Amino acid sequence: MTFSQILSEVFFTLIGIVFALVGLKAVKDPGAQKKATTAAFWFVLAFTFIFGNWVPKWIIGLCVVVLAVLSGIKGVVQSASDVPDPTSVREQADKFGYKIFIPALVLALSSVVFATLGSKVPALSWMTSNNAICLGGLCALITVLCMTKADPKYIVADGTRLMDNVGVTGILPQVLSALGTLFTAAGVGTVISKGVSAIIPEGNKLIACAVYCIAMALFTIIMGNGFAAFSVITVGIGIPFLISQGANPIVVGALGLTAGYCGTLCTPMAANFNIMPAALLEVKNKYAIIKSQVPVALCMLVIHIILMYLFAF
Amino acid sequence: MDILKLIGVVIVIVGFALKFDTLATVVLAGLATGLVAGMSPLEILETLGKSFVSQRTATLFVLTLPAIGICERYGLKEKAIDFIRTFKNATSGRVIWIYEAIRTLAAAFSVRLGGHPQFVRPVVVPMSEGAAAAKYGELTDEMTDTIRGAAAGSENYGNFYAQNCFMASSGTALIVSTLTEQGHEVSAMDIARWSIPIAVISVIVGFVRTVIVDKKLDKLAAERSTK
Numbered sequence: 001m002t003f004s005q006i007l008s009e010v011f012f013t014l015i016g017i018v019f020a021l022v023g024l025k026a027v028k029d030p031g032a033q034k035k036a037t038t039a040a041f042w043f044v045l046a047f048t049f050i051f052g053n054w055v056p057k058w059i060i061g062l063c064v065v066v067l068a069v070l071s072g073i074k075g076v077v078q079s080a081s082d083v084p085d086p087t088s089v090r091e092q093a094d095k096f097g098y099k100i101f102i103p104a105l106v107l108a109l110s111s112v113v114f115a116t117l118g119s120k121v122p123a124l125s126w127m128t129s130n131n132a133i134c135l136g137g138l139c140a141l142i143t144v145l146c147m148t149k150a151d152p153k154y155i156v157a158d159g160t161r162l163m164d165n166v167g168v169t170g171i172l173p174q175v176l177s178a179l180g181t182l183f184t185a186a187g188v189g190t191v192i193s194k195g196v197s198a199i200i201p202e203g204n205k206l207i208a209c210a211v212y213c214i215a216m217a218l219f220t221i222i223m224g225n226g227f228a229a230f231s232v233i234t235v236g237i238g239i240p241f242l243i244s245q246g247a248n249p250i251v252v253g254a255l256g257l258t259a260g261y262c263g264t265l266c267t268p269m270a271a272n273f274n275i276m277p278a279a280l281l282e283v284k285n286k287y288a289i290i291k292s293q294v295p296v297a298l299c300m301l302v303i304h305i306i307l308m309y310l311f312a313f
Numbered sequence: 314m315d316i317l318k319l320i321g322v323v324i325v326i327v328g329f330a331l332k333f334d335t336l337a338t339v340v341l342a343g344l345a346t347g348l349v350a351g352m353s354p355l356e357i358l359e360t361l362g363k364s365f366v367s368q369r370t371a372t373l374f375v376l377t378l379p380a381i382g383i384c385e386r387y388g389l390k391e392k393a394i395d396f397i398r399t400f401k402n403a404t405s406g407r408v409i410w411i412y413e414a415i416r417t418l419a420a421a422f423s424v425r426l427g428g429h430p431q432f433v434r435p436v437v438v439p440m441s442e443g444a445a446a447a448k449y450g451e452l453t454d455e456m457t458d459t460i461r462g463a464a465a466g467s468e469n470y471g472n473f474y475a476q477n478c479f480m481a482s483s484g485t486a487l488i489v490s491t492l493t494e495q496g497h498e499v500s501a502m503d504i505a506r507w508s509i510p511i512a513v514i515s516v517i518v519g520f521v522r523t524v525i526v527d528k529k530l531d532k533l534a535a536e537r538s539t540k
Contacts, residue, residue, distance in 0.1 A: 008370075015375045052366035061358030064365050065340060072337030084386040093388025093395070100389050101424075103380055108422045111480045115502040129489075129500035130370045133377070133481040140380035148387050158382025163375060168336050173487035174371040175339050178364035181494045182343040183321060185360055186350030191315050192322075223329035227487055228339070232322055234491055249497040253488040254477065254507035261473035265466070269330060273469050277429035281438060281461040284454050289469075292462030296470065296522055303514055311507075 037075030111136030192236030224269025416471025
């Protein structure tokens with residue numbers, strides 16, 4: 001193993017510990033609902049992160065199925081967290097002022113600095129983009145602790161509080177990329193691309209960009225979720241018709257997902273963004289938010305197609 | 314039968330559209346696809362496990378949570394609210410646009426502002442409606458719907474179009490791990506950098522839109538007084 005890989009395993013172990021602590025929080029919460037299944041979910045997840053590299057892979061595959069079942073039976077719920085008291089938060093806000101944004105800036109910018117150094121300085125090549133993200137997280141943590149002199153117990157309290165808020169959906173990108181792998185292994189991409197090749201004239205790059213972006217938006221409208229659309233449409237259309245034809249995968253990937261979000265803006269399926277807020281804001285017309293968003297979404301979709309055509313090739 | 318291989322895609326579409334549990338739907342789609350493609354159960358579990366382990370990088374955002382959580386405890390969200398309150402003389406549309414710009418920056422730096430319940434309803438909508446009421450007097454239902462729809466939208470644009478500028482965001486992680494698993498090496502930094510143009514453009518488009526919102530409010534106010 002290289003130093004970079006060892007460091008990654010250290011970070012995965014730390015993440016595993018965070019998951020285990022969320023499970024422990026559920027175990028220790030006297031009022032917790034569905035305590036056993038919730039704790040089981042987080043402990044199994046912790047196992048896959050800490051030991052994933054060392055055990056036979058089918059065991060991890062089995063763990064993923066167990067996670068899916070626990071989530072599928074609605075067995076995973078939030079347990080009580082140490083939520084900051086609003087009065088004390090207001091006092092701290094007045095005390096620290098806008099300086100409290102410094103750790104957030106450190107978080108994003110230090111990752112960029114580490115990743116840049118890693119790609120430019122050969123001796124620092126262990127600072128891969130991924131390791132840089134983790135190092136950035138640690139730098140921001142040190143900054144906020146030094147600034148606020150907060151009790152280090154809040155590392156656990158606030159880390160597990162936010163992780164529990166994110167919940168099961170946090171591992172969705174990871175599971176979706178595994179789905180993409182299975183799709184490819186089974187040849188799903190080939191079937192979709194055969195169908196699509198009927199609409200895309202051989203070698204027409206603009207139409208290929210348009211079909212990919214519009215398909216991302218349409219699939220997102222149907223499913224209400226851009227992430228799931230991304231794994232299907234990128235495997236089926238993005239890779240065979242754009243990337244394999246010489247398009248830059250970075251540009252296709254980055255613009256592909258946000259093209260899907262143009263669909264999110266237009267669909268009642270994305271209820272938590274478009275329908276629930278309408279109720280929350282007491283809008284008379286339930287679809288007022290979507291109505292207001294559709295022109296922007298269409299305009300952004302056209303811009304996506306043009307940008308992809310201009311910069312991917 | 315080639316078309317049978319699409320069973321996974323069908324399961325994903327139906328599962329998401331009917332709001333079944335997301336994780337269970339995705340894993341079920343994977344298992345079904347593997348089976349119709351003639352893989353043995355052990356092969357399917359191997360493939361699933363191998364990909365899950367190699368794509369643990371998609372979940373690195375977890376290590377950014379403690380720092381963000383402690384910042385929240387020390388008033389991160391409160392200061393963002395204080396900041397937007399300094400623009401009390403802006404027009405209705407301008408307030409919404411300023412919020413969109415703030416939300417875009419916050420998303421790019423992974424700062425959670427709380428979205429519709431914690432920011433749009435208690436801060437943006439009252440400020441924007443306050444500005445409208447000062448200019449037009451009493452507001453009609455159509456006017457408040459216009460303001461509230463636009464305010465809710467500004468939250469979504471900022472959130473969606475800018476989140477991938479942050480290297481550890483889940484969207485960026487999804488793009489990186491999907492492309493890497495398909496044999497196209499890309500890094501989180503590349504994706505974050507190429508997500509910046511769309512974030513900037515969305516703020517410009519948002520500006521144009523809020524100018525139109527102000528115009529529409531003028532028009533609605535004029536219609537109301539002629540009635």
